[in-house]
Amino acid sequence: MLRSPILAAARSPRTRSLVEHLPPTRAIVDRFVAGDVLDDAVRVTRELVGTGRKVTLDHLGEDTTDRAQADATVDAYDTLLDTLGETGLARDAEVSVKLSAVGQFLPGIGERTALENARRICTAAARVGTTVTLDMEDHTTTDSTLGILRELRVDFPWVGAVLQAYLRRTEQDCRDLAYEGSRVRLCKGAYQEPESVAFQDKGDVDRSYVRCLRILMEGKGYPMVASHDPRLIAIARHLADRAGRAPGSFEFQMLYGIRPEEQTRIVEQGDLMRIYLPYGAEWYGYFMRRLAERPANLTFFLRAMATK
Ligand code: FDA
Numbered sequence: 001m002l003r004s005p006i007l008a009a010a011r012s013p014r015t016r017s018l019v020e021h022l023p024p025t026r027a028i029v030d031r032f033v034a035g036d037v038l039d040d041a042v043r044v045t046r047e048l049v050g051t052g053r054k055v056t057l058d059h060l061g062e063d064t065t066d067r068a069q070a071d072a073t074v075d076a077y078d079t080l081l082d083t084l085g086e087t088g089l090a091r092d093a094e095v096s097v098k099l100s101a102v103g104q105f106l107p108g109i110g111e112r113t114a115l116e117n118a119r120r121i122c123t124a125a126a127r128v129g130t131t132v133t134l135d136m137e138d139h140t141t142t143d144s145t146l147g148i149l150r151e152l153r154v155d156f157p158w159v160g161a162v163l164q165a166y167l168r169r170t171e172q173d174c175r176d177l178a179y180e181g182s183r184v185r186l187c188k189g190a191y192q193e194p195e196s197v198a199f200q201d202k203g204d205v206d207r208s209y210v211r212c213l214r215i216l217m218e219g220k221g222y223p224m225v226a227s228h229d230p231r232l233i234a235i236a237r238h239l240a241d242r243a244g245r246a247p248g249s250f251e252f253q254m255l256y257g258i259r260p261e262e263q264t265r266i267v268e269q270g271d272l273m274r275i276y277l278p279y280g281a282e283w284y285g286y287f288m289r290r291l292a293e294r295p296a297n298l299t300f301f302l303r304a305m306a307t308k
Contacts, residue, residue, distance in 0.1 A: 003292045007192035010288035011063070020284060028301050031257045032290050033060070034279040038076075041279035042083060044256070045093050052267040053275050054251070055093040056133060057084075060280035061101035070103035070117060076280070077121045085128030094131040096276060097121055099145055115148050122156040133160035133183065133224075138191040139167055139198065146173070157181050160224065164189030165209035166198045174212045178219025185224035185253060186212055190289045210235055217243045217250065224274070226253040228262070237271075247271050255290070 009015040019025055034044040045055045059076045061069070077095060084090040102121070103113030118134070125132045134149055136142065145161070152159045160183030163170045167189060177184050188205050189198065199205045209232055216223035217239040225236040233252065240250055251272035254263055266273040278286055291298050 002295055002298060004192055006288055006292035010285050016284045029283050029287050032287060033283045034277050036281045038080060038083060042087060044277060045089055048275050049089060049092045053263060053273050055275050055277050056096045057093060058096045058276060058278040060278050060286055061282040062098045062285050063100045063105060065105050067106060070113060073101045074117045074120050078124045081124040081128050084130060090128040090130040095125065096133045096135050098135045098137060099148060100137055104141060104144060111144055115151055118148060118152055122152055122159060126156060131158045131160065133185060136162035136164055139193050160185060162187060165212050166193060166205045168197060171211055174215040178216055178221050180220040182221035183224060184216055184221055185226045186216060187226040213239055217245060223250040224253050228254055228259045
């Protein structure tokens with residue numbers, strides 16, 4: 001019930017300025033975000049890698065319509081990737097990129113700019129021997145993002161994509177992307193979407209997730225199972241066994257700060273577990289989507305405010 005208003009607030013500049021200045025916000029944000037600067041990201045990456053987990057780093061930011069900001073984001077990824085190379089962390093850590101942070105929404109030149117900027121990030125990743133995954137944003141960007149993925153894969157065949165099980169189109173997208181060498185992260189989907197394009201009922205989303213998972217596990221690509229849902233994690237394991245997949249031929253993924261004990265259990269059972277680790281000052285949209293996913297997070301947030 002609260003999901004829609006929270007997701008609407010995630011794109012409201014007025015609510016943003018209010019939430020960012022509330023005294024208890026920082027402590028709760030820190031549960032989901034490594035910190036504001038690169039050093040924070042490197043420190044937490046090192047901790048996670050030290051416990052056998054892999055990492056995908058996200059330099060926070062999205063929805064920019066400012067060319068200079070898009071370029072600054074690319075520079076930040078460039079520095080991040082060089083640092084991962086210099087510290088030896090590039091063996092275990094890749095990066096996730098939101099195309100709307102690197103220019104996809106620039107009027108008239110969005111798609112071309114996002115492609116050029118993503119190419120720069122892929123070049124930096126190739127230099128240090130790691131990979132890039134393109135995050136998926138709201139449904140108005142799906143075709144553009146998959147188009148840019150196709151272009152990037154000509155030179156960088158290891159670029160990964162994200163597909164969202166709540167979209168009605170996703171089963172077909174899974175079929176299209178289940179080919180050899182294709183890295184696909186399957187998640188439920190975190191944005192507010194209309195009924196015409198997305199399942200609204202949680203049960204329908206879960207059933208779609210299982211159908212998509214089956215296609216990816218039986219396909220020739222590399223499935224990345226991004227969910228904290230215990231039922232879906234068990235089903236993914238079962239489908240991997242049934243498809244004869246060896247450990248290392250697929251991976252589980254979770255968000256930093258969510259179900260850390262389960263992350264450890266998956267590592268201990270011998271499967272690959274990658275943590276999505278965001279850092280940077282532009283945490284507002286990401287943080288609001290985490291609140292929307294779980295009413296308990298919002299209750300915690302409101303309670304913390306009431307005690308201030
Ligand atoms: P569900 O929301 O049903 O949660 C299952 C259980 O997990 C909950 O009962 C709770 O225990 C725990 N949980 C889930 N969310 C929590 C939270 N915020 N706080 C505390 N506990 C929580 N989406 C998108 O649209 N585009 C993208 O590119 C990505 N990328 C991405 C990468 C990775 C690695 C992950 C794990 C997720 C994404 N997502 C995403 C987000 C995804 O679409 C989805 O919103 C969340 O993963 C929550 O869905 P679950 O599958 O965890 O199930």
